[in-house]
Amino acid sequence: MYPQKKATRELTKLHNRRLVFTTIYNAKQISRADVARLTDLTPTTVSSVVSELMRKRLVIEDGTASLPRGKPPAVLQVNKDAYHMICLDLAKASFQGAVINLRGEILCQRSIYLAGRTGDAAVAVAFDLIDSLLPTIGSPVLGIAVGAPGIIDPDKGIVHRAVNFEWYDLPLRQRLYERYRLPVYIANASHAAVLAEYTFGRRRNVPDLVVVKVGYDVGAGTILNGEPFLGHGFGAGEIGHMVVVENGERCMCGNFGCLETVSSSRAIVKRAQAIARSNPASLLNKFAPTPAELDIRSVLCAYEAGEPALRPVVAEVGHYLGIAIASLVSVLSVPYVLIAGSVSNFGQPLLDAITQEVYARSLARMVSQTTIETASLGARIVLLGAAGLLLRHEMGVI
Numbered sequence: 001m002y003p004q005k006k007a008t009r010e011l012t013k014l015h016n017r018r019l020v021f022t023t024i025y026n027a028k029q030i031s032r033a034d035v036a037r038l039t040d041l042t043p044t045t046v047s048s049v050v051s052e053l054m055r056k057r058l059v060i061e062d063g064t065a066s067l068p069r070g071k072p073p074a075v076l077q078v079n080k081d082a083y084h085m086i087c088l089d090l091a092k093a094s095f096q097g098a099v100i101n102l103r104g105e106i107l108c109q110r111s112i113y114l115a116g117r118t119g120d121a122a123v124a125v126a127f128d129l130i131d132s133l134l135p136t137i138g139s140p141v142l143g144i145a146v147g148a149p150g151i152i153d154p155d156k157g158i159v160h161r162a163v164n165f166e167w168y169d170l171p172l173r174q175r176l177y178e179r180y181r182l183p184v185y186i187a188n189a190s191h192a193a194v195l196a197e198y199t200f201g202r203r204r205n206v207p208d209l210v211v212v213k214v215g216y217d218v219g220a221g222t223i224l225n226g227e228p229f230l231g232h233g234f235g236a237g238e239i240g241h242m243v244v245v246e247n248g249e250r251c252m253c254g255n256f257g258c259l260e261t262v263s264s265s266r267a268i269v270k271r272a273q274a275i276a277r278s279n280p281a282s283l284l285n286k287f288a289p290t291p292a293e294l295d296i297r298s299v300l301c302a303y304e305a306g307e308p309a310l311r312p313v314v315a316e317v318g319h320y321l322g323i324a325i326a327s328l329v330s331v332l333s334v335p336y337v338l339i340a341g342s343v344s345n346f347g348q349p350l351l352d353a354i355t356q357e358v359y360a361r362s363l364a365r366m367v368s369q370t371t372i373e374t375a376s377l378g379a380r381i382v383l384l385g386a387a388g389l390l391l392r393h394e395m396g397v398i
Contacts, residue, residue, distance in 0.1 A: 008106045009041075011294050013328075014396075016041060016049050016397075017049050017052065017053070017124075018395070018396025019039050019041070019303050019396070020035055020039060020041070020049040020050065020053065020220070020345050021053060021058065021059070021078075021306060021395060021396060021397070022395075022396055022397050022398060023035050023038050023039055023100075024053075024077065024078055024147020024152070024206070025146060025391075025395075025397050025398050026076050026342055026397075028077060028078075029062065029076070029077045030048055030075065030076055030077075031073040031075055031076065032046050032047060032073065032074070032076065033091070035050070035074060035076070037203070041316075044087060047159075050076060055278070056082070057079050057082045057111045058078065058079055058082045058083075059076050059077070059078060059079060060065075060076070060077060060078075060079045061075065061076060062075055062076070062077045062204070069381050073143075075350030076154050078102055078103070078106065079102075079141050080101045080102045080103040080327075081101050081102070081138075081247065082102060082109035082140075083100050083101075083102060083105065083139055083140050083142035084100065084101055084138070084139045084140070084141055084142065085099070085100045085101070085102075085141070085143060085144075085145065085146050085386075085387050085390045085391075086098075086130055086133055086134075086137075086141060086143070086144045086182075087099075087100050087144075087146075087147075087383045087384075087386035087390075088129060088130070088144070088145070088147065088148075088386060089147050089151045089189065089286075089324075089382035089383050089386070090122075090126060090144045090146060090147065090148040090149065090165075090189070090193075090385070091147060091148060091189035091213075091215065091216060091217060091382055092215065093113065093114055093216055093217050094112065094113045094114065095114060095122075095125050095126055095129055096109065096110075096111045096113050096129075096134050096383060097110050097111070097112065097126075097129035097130060097132070097383075097396055098118075098133070099133050099137055100109070100384070100386075100387045100388045101138055101139075102142075102391065102395075103189065104199070104200040104387055104388075105146070106380060106383065107136070107274075108133060108136040108137075109197050109383075110129060110132050110133060110288060111129075112125050112128060112129050112132075113373070114215055116225070118164075118165045118166040118167075119165070119166045121169070122165045122167070122170070123167075123170070123172070123175065123392045126146075126176075127179060130144065130176075130180065131249070131335045141182055142390050142394050142395075143182050143184060143185065143390050143394055144176055144180060144182050144183070144184045144185075145184070145185045145186075145187070145192075145264060145386035145387065145389040145390045146172065146176070146184070146185070146186045146187070146386060147158060147187055147188070147191075147192030147193070147382035147383070147385050147386050147389075148167075148172065148187075148189060148254045148268045149161060149162045149164055149165065149188070149189055149190040149216075149217050149219075149236065150162025150163070150164075150165075150167060150185060150188065151188070151233070151234055151235045152186055152187060152191075152234055152334065152397045154185065154186055154187050154191075154227075154230065154234065155181050156171075156173070156186075157168065157171065157172055157173020157174060157176075157185070157186040158171050158172070158173070158186075159172050159186070160234075160291060163252045163253050164216070164217060172186050172242060173186050173298060174375065175318050183390075183391055183393075183394060185386075185390060187385070187386070187389050188219065188221070188230075188234070188237070189217075189219065189229065189282065189382045189385075190211065190212075190213045190219030190220055190221040190237050190384025191221040191228055191237065191385070192382050192386055192388070192389060193211045193340050193341075193375070193381045193382055193385050194209055194210065194211040194220075194221030194222060194223050194228070194338075194379045194385070195221070195228060195385045195388040195389060195392070196380075196382070196383075196384035196385035196387075196388055197209060197224070197338055197375055197376065197377060197381070198223050198226075198338075199209055199385075199386075199387070199388035199391065199392075199397070200382075200384050200388065201338075201376045201377050201378065202376035203336050203338065203376070205226075206223075206335065206336060207223065207224075207225055207226045208223065208224055208225065208332070208334045208335060208336075209222070209223040209225075209334060209335075209336050209338070210222050210328055210332065210334050210336070210337045210338070211338045211339075211375055211381075212239070212321065212325060212328075212337060212338070212340065213340045213341040213381070214263060214264065214265075214321065214340070214341040214342075214344060215264065215265050215296075215340075215341030215342040215343060215383075216239050216264060216265055216266060216342075217260055217264055218239060218240030218259050218260045218263055218264050218321075218341075219237050219238060219239060219240050220236075220237035220239050220324075221237055221385075222236060222237060222328075222332065222334075224332070224334075226398065231316060237393065239259055239324040239327075239328070239398070240258060240259050240260040240264070241253050241255060241258045241259070241260065242258065242259050242324050242327075243255060243256070243257045243258055243259075244255030244257060244258070244259050244262065244320045244323050244324065244325050245261070245262060245320070248261055248262065249261040249262075257353060259320055259321070259323075259324055262316070262317065262320045263317045263320050263321050263343065263352065264343070265296040265342050265343055266321070267317075268296065268299060268313060268343065269295060269296055269299055271313050272284055272291075272294050272302070272310065272313070273291045273292065273294050274291075275307075275309045275313075276288075276291035277291045277293060279309070282302075282307060283302045283305050283307040284299065284302045284307060285307075286302070286305075287299075287301045287302050287305075296342045296343070297342075300342075302344050303346060306357060311349070314346045314349050314350055314353065315349070315353045316353075317343065317346070317350065317353070318349070318350045318351070318353020318354045318356075318357065319350070319357050320338075321350075321353075321354050321357075322354040322355070322358050322360075322361070323352065323357060323361065324354065325337055325354060325357075325358050325372070326357060326358045326361035326362045327361075329358055329362050329366060329370050330361075330363070330366065333366055333370075334370060335369065335370060335371065336371050336373070337370060337371070337372045337373075338373055338374065338375040338376075339351065339354070339372070339373070339374050339375060340375035340381050341381075342379070344369045344374050344375060347374070351372060351373065351374065354372055355367075355372050356374065358370075
C-alpha cells in the first residue's frame, strides 16, 4: 500500500511539472496566475512547481506583465539554453548533425558525406558526427535524438529495415547509448519531420497533420489528435515503397515501380543526367562539370534557370506523388499535407501537379478541405524533428 501511494504521488508531481513546463513553453511568456488558469492547477501547486523549475534553471523570470491596476505579476519563460540537444538527420547522402537549444535554435551544424558507405561504416559516420559536435556544447546535454530512414521501432531504438544503408535490425539506440551514456531516441525521418512542423513550424500544434518528405527517399509522417501515428509495426507512412508504376523500374527494396523509383531526388537526378548526356546544350551542363556529377542541387539550379526539359520531369514527379497523397487524403481526411525534403524546392509547379492528381483521384469535397503546401522548416526539418522528439520524451512538451 505505502509504495503504491508514494509512486502515485511521484507520478502526480511528474505530471504537474510537465504540464506547467509545457504551458510555459507553449505560451513563451506567461504569469503564474495564467499558468494556474490554463492548467486548472491550484496557485499553490503552480508556485511550487515553478520554484522547482527555476531551481533547475529550466524557467526564468523575465520582467513583469502590464495590468490596469495592482502589482504587476512576474512573467515566466523557458530558459532556452538550460539544456542543449544533439540531433542527427541520417536520411540524406550527407549525414547532418546539429546542436540545438530548447527553443529549436540551431547553434552549431556539421555534415559528413557518406560517399556510398553503408552498414557499420555508415554508423561510424554518425559517431564521427557526434564526436565533432560535442566540443561545441556549452550547456548540459539533454540527450541524443536521431531521424533515420526505414522502419524503426522507437520503443527499442532498433532500425529494422533501411535498405538504402543496408541496416537490418540495427540496435542503433543501444550502440549510441553505450558510446555516449546519454538518453537516446530514434525515429523514422518522416515521423521526425511531422513532429518538427508540429513543434516548431508554421502549422504548430495543428492536431491533425501529414508531412510527406521527398528527398533521397520518400515517406510520410502523421500527427493525429496531437499524437504521432506510427501504425502497427511502426511502418505507417512508408509510401516510398507503394507501387505506382506497373512493371516499373526495380527498387532497392526488391519490388518494381515503387514511388521512390520515380519521385525521389535520386530518380530525378538520374533522369537529369540522361537529359544532360543526350543534349550537350542543356542548361544542366552549366551546373556540373559532367552529367555524372549532377546532384539535386544542380538540377534545381538548372530548373530555376529555365531548363525546359525539366518541366515535364517535375510534372511527372508531382503526378506520382499525387497518386500516393490522394490515398492519404482519402483515408485520413487531414486539413494539411505539407511537402518537405529537397524535392519540395521545385515549388509551386510541383504542388500544382500534386494537387491536380489528388483532385482527380479523391472526393472533391474532401480535397477542398485539405491544404497541400510546402513545409516551413526547409532542410532543417529532420534535425528539428529530432529536437522535438527529445522535448516530448525528456521534458513532456506536447
